[in-house]
Amino acid sequence: MRRRSLLGLAGIGGAVSIAGCGRLRRMGRSVDRRFRIGDDGFEFDTGDGFEPLDVRGVNLGMGKPGRFPGEAAITREEYDRWLEAIGELNATAIRVYTIHPPAFYEALAAYNRRADDPLYLLHGNWIGEQRLHDAGDAFRLSDELADGLRTVVDVVHGAATLPDRPGLAHGTFDTDVSNYVLGYIAGIEWPPAVVLETNDRNEPGKYEGTYLRSTTERPFERWLAGGLDATVAYETAEYGVQRPVTFTNWVTTDPLEHPYEPFPMEDAVTIDPDALVPTSDFEAGTFAAYHVYPYYPDLLNETPKYVDYVDHRGDPNSYAGYLDDLVETTEHPLVVAEFGVPASRGIAHRDVHGRDQGAHTEREQGRIVADMYEDIRAVGAAGALVFTWQDEWFKRTWNLQQFSDPDRRPFWSNVQTPEQRFGLLAFDPATAVSLDGSSDDWVDATTLTPADSPRRLDDGADASRELTAVRVTSDEAYLSIRLEFADLGSAIDWEETTVLVALGLTGRGNTTLPHGTAARTAPMDFLVRLAGPDDSRVTVDAYYDAFAARYGEEAGLDVDAYREHDSGRFTPIRMVLNRGYTVPPTGKEVPFDAVETGRLRFGNGNPDAPDSDSLTDVHVSPSTNAIELRLPWLLLNVSDPSQRRRLGDVWAESLETDASFREISVAATTYRPREDGTATSIDGETNLTHAVPGLEGDRLRSGAYEPPTWTEPAYTERLKRGYETVQAAFDPDA
Structure with a gap:
C-alpha cells in the first residue's frame, strides 16, 4: 500500500503540536485543530492527545414530501426526530451537501448537548450541475466556489445571516456547531465534460498556496486547490481554526485506468485527491471522499479483476474489488462518502453480483448496505456514509424521468423510481x-x-x-x-x-x-x-405502451404493430435497464436489456x-x-x-x-x-x-x-425494516 508517503512529506504524519503551524507561530498565534487526518483516517483531540475517530453515518439531504430541497422546508421538530434516530443507528457522523436552514444547526447543537456520543458533521457546499455545464470552464465559477465555502464556514460558527434567495436556505445562523465539524467536502460529482473543458481552456500549472498545493499541472485540480486553500485561509484568519478538507469524487473521475469501461466519458478524465496536499502550515490535513456504488459505471460489471475478486467472506464481489484497488492506490485516507442501494419496486441498473439499483425489499436493502459497509471497512477505508437518511420523492431516474412531470415529483411517491428510495427513513402515504x-x-x-x-x-x-x-x-x-x-x-x-x-x-x-x-x-x-x-x-394496451414508443426499435419490437388503435393486444409493461454496449478491449456485445416491471x-x-x-x-x-x-x-x-x-x-x-x-x-x-x-x-x-x-x-x-387530488401530500414517517440491520453493522462493540 502506497498510502501515507505523500502525507508524510506534508508534515502531518505524527503527533504535531497545536503551536506547530508555521505562519501562525511567526505571528505569535496558535491554531485550534480539534480534528486532523492521521495515518488511517480522522483523529480528534481529547485534550491529552489525538485519538482515532471512526467515521460511520449517513448523508442528510434537504428534501421531504411536498417540497423541493431548495425550499429548505425541513422543520426543527423533524430534525430533532431524525437526529435522535440517526444517533440510535450507532452513527458517529452526518454529511450534508449544502447549507441547511438554521433549524438543522440548532437541532444538532441541542442533540450533542444531551447525547452521550455526539454526532459529527462533514459539511459540503453545492454547485449545481447545470451551473457547471453552463460555465464550461470551472474557473469562471472560482468566486462562487470560494464564496460558498466561506459562507459554510460562517454558518457552522454561528456567525451568518443569509438573505432569502431562490433555492437556498436563509435566515439567521447564530448556533455555533464548529466543535463538531470534522471537515469540509467541496462540490458534487464533477461532470467529466466540465473537467475536460476546464483542463483544455487553461494553461497547465500547479497551485502553490499558503495551506494547500497541487502536485499535478491539471487545471481542474488547481481550481479545487485554490478554492479549498481560500477556505482554510478564511477560517484560520477569522476563527483561528483549521479542519480537514477535500472535494467530492466518484468512480467516473477516479485516477485509475479502466480499459473495460464501455462508455468513454465514464473514464475520460482524472481528478486525483492525491494531487491536493497540505503545506506545513495546514496540519489538519486532507483526505479523499468518493461516491461508490456497486452497479455503476458498467466497468464494475465488466472488469475481470473486479468481477472475479474474492472478498473477506470468500465470495465474489466486484464492489469490494474496486474499493480494494481504489484504497490501495490512494495516498490519502479515503472515506466512501456515499454508498447504498434503494428499496424501490423499479430498477435502473444491474450489478453482476445482485446489488442492483432497485428491486430490493427493505430487508434486502438493509442487508446489502450492511454488507457493503463491511466491504468498505475490510479494504481499509477511513469511513463510510450511507446514501441516504430519508427517501427523496423529488428525485428522478434516467430510465423513467420522461414519464413524469418534473415540477410535480415531490408531491407523490413514485415507487418505480429507484432514486427516490435510498433512504433508511420511509415516508408512507397517510x-x-x-x-x-x-x-x-x-x-x-x-x-x-x-x-x-x-x-x-x-x-x-x-x-x-x-x-x-x-x-x-x-x-x-x-x-x-x-x-x-x-x-x-x-x-x-x-x-x-x-x-x-x-x-x-x-x-x-x-x-x-x-x-x-x-x-x-x-x-x-x-x-x-x-x-x-x-x-x-x-x-x-399496445397503443398505450410507453416503453414501445420510447425504446421499441432498440428493443427489437415490431413497432408498427403497436400503432394500431383497439388492436385487442395487451403487452407486457417493461422498464429499460441498459441500451446495449460493446466492451473494450474484448469486443463483447452486451445487448439491450429490459425487465418486465408489470x-x-x-x-x-x-x-x-x-x-x-x-x-x-x-x-x-x-x-x-x-x-x-x-x-x-x-x-x-x-x-x-x-x-x-x-x-x-x-x-x-x-x-x-x-x-x-x-x-x-x-x-x-x-x-x-x-x-x-x-x-x-x-x-x-x-x-x-x-x-x-x-x-x-x-x-x-x-x-x-374518481381519485382524489391534493396540493399537499399526507404522509407518515417510518424506519425501514433494514434500519436495524444497518444499526447492528454500525455497532462498534459488535
Missing part, C-alpha cells in the same frame, strides 16, 4: 392500505357490487370465482383494489380460478377482453391478470408484520375471502396523480406531453382457466363466470373511480 387482508383500510373506498348472479360450473370452485364486491381507493403512491369473494377456502386454487381486472384512463383503449373470454369491454388501457404467484401481471409479486404488504415484504403487489387473504392489490401510479402511465395527469398519446405526441383524466374505469371478472391459461368454454355469450359490476350480453360493464 391513508395507505396495509395490504394484509384487513378490511379496516377500505371503509371509505369506492365500492362496486355485482348486478348478476355467477355462472356455476359445479366443480367445487364456484365460490372462489364468485365476486361479492370490488373496492377501490388510492393514495400518494398507489391505486389499490380489494376483490372480495364468496369463499376462497383455506387457499385459493389457481388451477380453477383466474381473475381479471380491467382499468381505463384514456377512453381510447382496447374493447376486446383477451384470454379466450369472448367478451367485449368499455375502452380499457390496462389489464391485471391474477393467476397465482408465478403467473400474475399487469399488461398495457409482473406482480405476492406477499404481505404490512410493514409491521413479521413476514412483511415491501415489494408486495398482491396479498391473498383466505381468512377474509379477499385478494388485495396495489398498483404504482407510474405503472398505469399516471405522470402526476396529485393533479390527475397521465401520459398523452405516446405515439402522436412527445412522451413529455400529458393529459388530464377525471376517473378510472374499473371492471373485474373471473373465469375457469384451461392448461394454457385461457378461459374454459362454457355455455353462454362469454366464457366468464362472474363480473363486477356485471355483464350486458357479451359486454363487461365497468364502474368508475
